[in-house]
Amino acid sequence: MDVKxxxxxxxxxxxxxxxGCEIKSQDYAVNVLKRxxxxxxxxxxxxxxxxxxSYMSDTNLERISGIYEFDKRLTVMLCGLIEEIEVFIKTQIAYYHSLTYGALGYLDSNNFLPTKADKHKDLIDLFNREVQNNSDTLFVKHHNKNYNGQFPLWVAVELFTLGNISQFYSQMTAADKKLICKNITELTGYEYQYKQLESLLFCLTHLRNKCAHFTRLYYHKFGTIPKFPKYVSKEIKINPNNMRIYxxxxxxxxxTPVPDRWNNFVTELEALIDTYSQQINLKHIGFPTNWKDELLSSFT
Incomplete structure (x- = not known):
């Protein structure tokens, strides 16, 4: 097949x-396609x-452009909250791992699952490449100059991506995972097991990567099903064949470690949905009619 x-x-x-797409203004259409x-x-x-x-009879470029703008603004909102969660997870893992094994204990594969030794080596190799790639960064220069290139874990995580910290957690022993999970759940106020946390972090990484590259979320089906606690699965409809952003x-x-932060996010989300209510279809992103009540539920 030849390239188009x-x-x-x-x-x-x-x-x-x-x-079958209705174009009301040629100039408007050109401006959209230029952007x-x-x-x-x-x-x-x-x-x-x-x-x-062909497209359905009510399809017009103004609506499609509105859906695109909604998707873009939703992505920006998600990026902000995901960043806060990433910092929170890094903080918890770095604190408790360093407390147990010392500042440089993360470099020793003996402090992780024996079955993950190869993956641990890959992760440390990746970290070392990040140190080289960020050699002009102030804290990297400082540790290279004053500490012979040694980075305590609470500093090293600044060079970890969310994917890295998710892998780091998956490589830890069950006992360490349980301890960290316990402390995280105490701060979030929601109980879940360490295997569920591992799944949540894995899926969050996938979502984060889509957001970071501004890949479409609207009408997107996620292929990986998070291992939610039962109280969540009872509260919301989980269809493995229709896993949407909702x-x-x-x-x-x-x-999210701060309840008010989540409540504010839901308020902002409601305002965004109201702004584009004429363009979007909530079913296309998996939202039920009572979505706000579900998102604000305390799961009691």
Missing amino acids: EHNTYEEQINKLIER VNYYRLSAYFLPFKQSDG QYLFILKLL
Whole structure:
């Protein structure tokens, strides 16, 4: 199969019209396509696409553009909360691992599961590359100069990604995982087992990566099902074949250490949904009609 030929803005617009998308203004359409790649934008037409490839009769570019803007703003909101959770998880893991094994205990594979020795080596090798890549960063220069390139864990985690810290937790012994999980749940106010926390961190990493690259969340189905505690599974509808962003929001709820922060997030989310209520369809992102009550539920 040959690679498709490049299309001008006008040709892209004609393609949309041919498929049934209403274009009310040629100038508006050109401006949209100048800002958003045609291929990227085309993914937002998926809910409106029929079996023959044409679009439903109510499909227009203004609505698609509105859905895109909603998705972008939702992603920005999620990035902010995920960052706070990432810092929180790093803080807890660094504190309790260092308390048990010392500042440099994270470098010793004997302090982790024997079955994860190879993965632990890979993680440390990755960390060392990050040290080299960030050699001009102030705290890296400081530790290279004054501590012979030795980084205590509470400093090292500043170079860890969320994926790294998720892997770090998965490599720890069951006893260490339980201790850290216990302290995390005491701060969040929600109980879950260490294996569930491991799953939540893994899924959160996937969500974080999608947000970091501004990959589409609207109408996206997640392939990995988080291991939620039973009290969550009883409260919300979990369909493994239709895992949308709504279900993934409960990962953030369970991992947010400050209740007011979560409540504020839900308030901001409600305002965002109200702003784009004429463009979006809540079913496309997995939201039930009582979504706000569920997101604010205390699970009692």
